[in-house]
Amino acid sequence: MEFHIPSRGLFGLNARLLTATQGRAVMHHIFERYEPMRGSIPGRQAGVLVNIETGTVTAYALDALYDRGFFFVKPGDEAYEGQIVGEHCRTTTSPSMPPRPST
Numbered sequence: 888m889e890f891h892i893p894s895r896g897l898f899g900l901n902a903r904l905l906t907a908t909q910g911r912a913v914m915h916h917i918f919e920r921y922e923p924m925r926g927s928i929p930g931r932q933a934g935v936l937v938n939i940e941t942g943t944v945t946a947y948a949l950d951a952l953y954d955r956g957f958f959f960v961k962p963g964d965e966a967y968e969g970q971i972v973g974e975h976c977r978t979t980t981s982p983s984m985p986p987r988p989s990t
Contacts, residue, residue: 891919896928906959906974936973938966 893899895980897916904912936956959975960966 892916893925893928894918905949915923934975934977935971936975938968938970938972944972 891946901914904914905973925944933956936952936958944960944962944964944966949958949960952958952973953977958974960972966972
């Protein structure tokens with residue numbers, strides 16, 4: 888695929904592309920030409936889910952939070968405090984707690 892995108896439109900695109908393809912995308916860009924500015928570029932449409940404790944992610948914890956958005960982690964993954972574990976369905980950032988401490 889080939890697109891013509893202004894340089895300022897590339898900020899954040901790589902992260903969004905990697906998120907959408909679960910890290911499997913490759914992106915290359917080169918400068919082609921200068922053009923007049925054509926207007927604003929839309930910002931991020933969704934917020935993030937941030938982990939609030941360190942531990943192993945459990946299916947039980949994720950099931951309770953699935954209505955909040957899409958998760959990047961799965962049961963059995965290790966997650967640390969402050970890690971972004973998902974994309975929130977709203978534009979706000981929400982603290983979440985997918986891991987449960989092991990006893």
